[in-house]
Amino acid sequence: MSKIVILNGSPRKNGNTAALVREFIKGAEENGHEIHHFQLSDMNIHGCISCYRGNNSRECPCTQQDDMNKIYPHVRDCNVIVLASPMYYWNISGYLKTCIDRLFALEEGYVNILRGHGRGSVLLMPAFEHDYDACAFYYKNLAKNLGWKDLGWVLAGGNCMIGDINGKSVLKEAYELGKSIK
């Protein structure tokens, strides 16, 4: 059984990212995985202040005390990190980027906690258009540098308004991706 952390960077709780996340969870739950889903827009998460004073010997390693403290303990021992975000200006959303920056605190200390450890990663991303080059590069590069194995992605172009994604095959792709997690 894997422990899966989902970092959801969409502010629309019933939007297109949410639909992909829902299907992914459905597939993953069928195999009994432990899932922790964080709706980042509902959380009080500040931007990294670049203090370089984090220390990952603490369960919550950052000097800032905010809702990242709910995320750190789960990222520490998770097997899979799911990055879920709408495409915003050919990138991930600010909610997700801010959270990823704050994960830096898990890298500060004697033993690196964020990198490697056999972790896998996933990207779930809807967008209005189909221009995924920048996002694909960002995601692959992040995973490569953090030593995460890319387990797959669902890039769902052609979806703008809430509900646009309903009935589309990308939802099945998200379900199958969830189901494929070992």
Ligand SMILES: Cc1cc2nc3c(=O)[nH]c(=O)nc-3n(C[C@H](O)[C@H](O)[C@H](O)COP(=O)(O)O)c2cc1C
């Ligand atoms: C601030 C903002 C920026 C966006 N930038 C892009 C973009 O660069 N490319 C694109 O194809 N769609 C873009 N979109 C459209 C969203 O990616 C699309 O509506 C997506 O389905 C929203 O997902 P959600 O329902 O989970 O919020 C943007 C939307 C917003 C609100």
